[in-house]
Amino acid sequence: MRTPPAVSPTPAAASRTPLRGRAALVAVALAAVGSSMLVGAPSAAARPAQDTTQFKGVNWADPRDNFADDLLQLSGLSTTDTYRQTYAKATRVIAAFRANLGANTVRLPINPYTVNGAYWKSYRGVIDAASDQGFKVIVSYWEGTGPRKDGFIDDEATYWPMWKTVVKxxxxxxxxxxxxxxxxxxxxxTQWADIAAKWLDTYKSVPRNRVFVSGAGYNDHVTTVCADPRLKGTYLSLHHYGFWKEYATYDQWVADLKVRIGDCANRTVADEFGAPMTTGLNYDKATPDDNFVNYVQAVTDTFRELKMGSVYWPGLRTDDIYSIQKLVGPPSRPWLETTNQSGADRLAWAWGRGKPVGK
Known part of the structure; x- marks a missing residue:
């Protein structure tokens, strides 16, 4: 989500479909397309890698920016779809993320309404379809909307059971x-670090190298969670947006990003960053007078330099000028098209591919 801080932030089992059944589903869908740690020093198996470049991804969002007091409905999906229908549609969308962008990771929202009721069975089709195609899947809790959109867990009585279900x-x-x-x-x-530590203690069965601890505030700095020994062994998630400043130069954007990361780049994934993609901006060309061009070139260069993974916001969100993909084709057989090739070029560069452009 792209809600700006009030001021510019500063650093300070439910039965799963059997594997053979899912394999059959993925085969059908692809044919239609076209063919773990406790407090203390982490063990080698539970320690994040020395860089996070394995995460090359996009967010797939509800048109409402994922803030909802009801079922989440990802762009291109329907809450009335069965598991099989959801799985088939999601298979195509995930395949398009890979084909169009070279992505291997997708970040998805959850909330208690979606998980704690009957729709969870269908929504799992999205997660399963992505995993079955080899994608990494980051599942993140979003709060509600209106007065509940306040940066707090809406209702702990439903939050913890939600995570119990997802973890199981x-x-x-x-x-x-x-x-x-x-x-x-x-x-x-401090309060947020306490909650994150409680989550880790509650779900000890989850390896720490499969947990993303959000940076404090609007995920806008990871320095404090990085320094907390209770959170050792986890990945850290950072958000960073160009609209946080009216204007900054390329060098100023690089400096702004680096101070939010501190010396924690080897654990950090930028799992939200984005800029307008449907307004005609060319991110392949140096345009020093344009804030967003400066921003995109700066952050993608920095992610590559620091060997950081990144997950663009959004890969797909209906009616969002930041969306780097748009839906095409019939609703029952969705596919995607890229909205800004220069934006896709900059993603490829951040992910270690392509050639330097822009500067």
């Missing part, structure tokens, strides 16, 4: 990662 379903799927909360800006840095 996916703790043994090594491709699924858990992000306890998106942008916990209602809490102080």
């Amino acid at each position: 379903a996916y703790k043994n799927d090594e491709r699924v990662y858990f992000e306890p909360m998106n942008e916990p800006h209602g809490y102080t840095d």
Whole structure:
């Protein structure tokens, strides 16, 4: 989500479809397309890698920016779809993310309405379809909307059971990662670290190298969660947006990003960053007078330099000028088209491909 801070932030089992059944589903869908740690020093198996470049991804969002007091409905899907229908549509969308962008990771929202009721069976089709195609899946909790959109967990009486259900379903799927909360800006840095530590203690069965601890505030700095020994062994998620400043130069954007990361780049994934993609901006060309061009070139260069993974916001969200993909084709057989090739070029560069452009 792209809700700006009030001021510019500063650093301070539910039965899963049997494997053979899912394999059959993925074969059908692809044919239609076209062919783990406790407090203390982490063990080698539970320690994040020395860089996070394995995460090359996009967010797939509800048109409402994922803030909802009801069922989440990802762009291109329907809450009335069965598991099989959801799985088939999601298979095509995930395949398009890979074909068009070279992505291997997708970040998805959850909330208690979606998980704690009957729709969870269908919604799991999205997670399963992505995992079955080899995608890494980051599952993140979003709060509600209106007065509930305040940076706090809406209702702990439904929040913890939600995560119990999700963890039970996916703790043994090594491709699924858990992000306890998106942008916990209602809490102080210390309060948020306490909640993240409680999450880890509650779900000890989840390896720490499959947990993304959000940076404090609007995920806008990871320095405090990085320094907390209780959170060792986890990945850290950072959000960073160009609209946080009216204007900054390329060098100023590089400096702004680096101070939010501190010396924690080897654990950090930028799982939200984005800029307008449908307004005709050319991110392949140096345009020093344009804030967003400066921003996109700066952050993608920096992610590559620091060997950081990144997950663009959004890969797909209906009616969002930031969306780098748009839906095409019939609703029952969705496919995607790229909205800005220069934006896709910059993603490829951040992900270690392509050639330097823009500067």
